[in-house]
Amino acid sequence: MTQPTKRCARCGEEKPLTEFYIDTRGWGGKSSWCKDCVREYNRQNYAKHSEKYKAYARKYRREHNEELKLKRASHYKKNKVAINRKNDEWRRKTEPLLRQQVLRRFGGKCEKCGFNDRRALQIDHIHGDGAKERKIHSITGVRFYRKLLKLTDSELNRNYQLLCANCQWIKRFENHEYRGI
Ligand SMILES: [Zn+2]
Numbered sequence: 001m002t003q004p005t006k007r008c009a010r011c012g013e014e015k016p017l018t019e020f021y022i023d024t025r026g027w028g029g030k031s032s033w034c035k036d037c038v039r040e041y042n043r044q045n046y047a048k049h050s051e052k053y054k055a056y057a058r059k060y061r062r063e064h065n066e067e068l069k070l071k072r073a074s075h076y077k078k079n080k081v082a083i084n085r086k087n088d089e090w091r092r093k094t095e096p097l098l099r100q101q102v103l104r105r106f107g108g109k110c111e112k113c114g115f116n117d118r119r120a121l122q123i124d125h126i127h128g129d130g131a132k133e134r135k136i137h138s139i140t141g142v143r144f145y146r147k148l149l150k151l152t153d154s155e156l157n158r159n160y161q162l163l164c165a166n167c168q169w170i171k172r173f174e175n176h177e178y179r180g181i
């Protein structure tokens, strides 16, 4: 027995009835468009409207900027403890994941000696003078790692390297960044 088929009114293809959604108004109890066509239509339609919606939201944010700022500030003030705790939790979860990704991009071992215990690997700013370097490391881990992950391989390797704590200290000493010895 051959499978019953139906021609899609949109793409014109003859397809088995199972390729059509149920629609009691349609021929054979199925919709006039095939499943692929319905899905494609919904996708396009959604994209069109989500653009419209996003544009509207952007406009609203622009026009109510000051008001929203105040609202956010007062919301923060009222919920400070809970918000900070949530942010801390998020950071504790996110930071090691991002760090792992960054270390992987560097090959996971010290550039100088090959040491590969992640606990003692540090990201070193290759050409950084002392002040610049300290500034970079003072921004929080998540932001720093995200910034590194956005760089291309060549940008990353031109400016940063992975060093173990020993090699990092030796470099500081050789660069006269550390005067304690
Ligand atoms: Zn179709």
Ligand SMILES: [Zn+2]
Pocket: 110, 111, 112, 113, 114, 115, 163, 164, 165, 166, 167, 168
């Ligand atoms: Zn090393």
